[in-house]
């Protein structure tokens with residue numbers, strides 16, 4: 001079928017072929033609430049087929065020389081680059097991100113995910129060290145079938161962030177994309193095929209989490225599970241994985257702090273603080289708890305409100321739009337529940353505070369809470385919408401205590417012009433990633449993941465290979481064949 005004039009298959013991609021299901025589910029666009037596709041609703045049957053196809057595809061792919069794997073990955077990246085306009089248009093219609101962000105950064109990042117892990121594979125440095133004349137030689141061996149489960153908020157970018165290192169390591173993949181934004185995964189399947197990836201090495205099963213997703217994670221032939229999504233879903237996946245002792249990697253929710261010290265560059269800090277509304281706040285990393293030194297508090301608040309009031313909500317395809325819609329009406333209602341509960345607890349709305357009905361109710365107004373009572377839910381739970389809180393602090397100790405005061409530990413942002421303070425505070429904040437005087441600067445060699453309830457394990461660079469591959473050490477005694485060495 002056609003979405004934004006692009007031909008997109010709504011069937012699964014299994015063993016190099018399109019496969020239908022008896023049942024379908026509706027894919028609704030967040031732009032106008034229209035049903036844009038009826039997508040195959042996979043069940044245990046399709047998961048069994050896909051895992052079997054991956055197992056079979058793995059036999060040859062796992063033995064394919066790294067240079068050849070890297071070549072195919074670069075070809076996939078080139079396919080993504082070639083089809084950038086289509087991928088951007090379809091994902092914007094499907095999930096609601098700004099079209100210009102898709103074109104400028106998200107689709108290029110998806111291609112970069114493949115280029116990066118292809119290059120990483122080619123340059124993989126194999127540790128080799130000696131123990132009393134014995135040589136230890138470390139190898140990353142292909143592991144088998146990898147199950148990938150991804151969320152709706154950044155479907156193409158987050159799926160390729162996992163698919164690329166999994167394929168690079170020699171594994172075969174079964175991807176279950178989120179049911180709220182399933183379409184670019186289907187286009188990606190076409191791209192992998194055009195790039196020459198052999199049948200069965202990459203499979204996509206569409207469907208609902210509790211049905212197709214649950215069947216995939218409990219499958220005994222799955223060798224790895226990598227999941228990005230909510231902390232709540234992670235618990236049921238961990239329980240399923242426990243039955244087969246399947247190794248898992250989780251990238252989960254967050255409630256990241258944004259610390260502005262009294263020596264910070266105020267304009268820089270405000271620019272990044274307002275940026276936390278990007279993608280209508282549907283970003284796991286979003287630093288939604290603004291913690292500002294009391295001396296800067298009033299100036300920060302005034303400047304923040306001025307900048308945030310200038311943001312334009314609208315159609316994400318319009319270049320003048322800064323903030324697009326939320327993913328679904330249910331999600332708008334969920335965000336509003338958090339906001340109304342906060343108001344009920346006595347938090348004061350300094351900005352926004354409800355859906356933008358003038359735009360049809362799928363947009364939520366950028367919202368800022370001040371004077372929030374200690375312990376309020378809005379300071380603790382991930383809203384996953386354009387809702388920020390602002391709290392003052394008096395000294396570094398209080399800032400650190402507030403920053404660490406949730407069950408999450410995904411990321412943090414620190415704004416200060418004092419290097420020593422940045423170093424000291426970074427050491428004490430519990431988070432997988434800390435940005436100092438910047439935000440969302442990503443290098444794919446860096447470890448990425450969350451502490452506490454924000455994740456299990458790290459991906460990125462060697463950490464991805466350590467997870468997706470079977471790491472093996474070969475320890476060899478000195479040879480007595482006259483050739484020397486071990």
Ligand SMILES: NC(=O)C1=CN([C@@H]2O[C@H](COP(=O)(O)OP(=O)(O)OC[C@H]3O[C@@H](n4cnc5c(N)ncnc54)[C@H](O)[C@@H]3O)[C@@H](O)[C@H]2O)C=CC1
Nearest residue numbers: 150151152177178209210213214229230233251252253284
């Ligand atoms: N740490 C990170 O890198 C990121 C984390 N996220 C987190 O993702 C969440 C938002 O995404 P959602 O799609 O709402 O999360 P979700 O947890 O509801 O769903 C994520 C995926 O899991 C599947 N799923 C649901 N129940 C399942 C089950 N029982 N078994 C197997 N699979 C199941 C869904 O179909 C979907 O594909 C937020 O909490 C956000 O913070 C989002 C992006 C990045």
Ligand SMILES: O=C(O)/C=C/C=C(\O)C(=O)O
Nearest residue numbers: 154161282283284285442
């Ligand atoms: O850069 C990454 O690998 C992950 C980024 C996460 C998001 O973009 C998100 O949650 O939206």
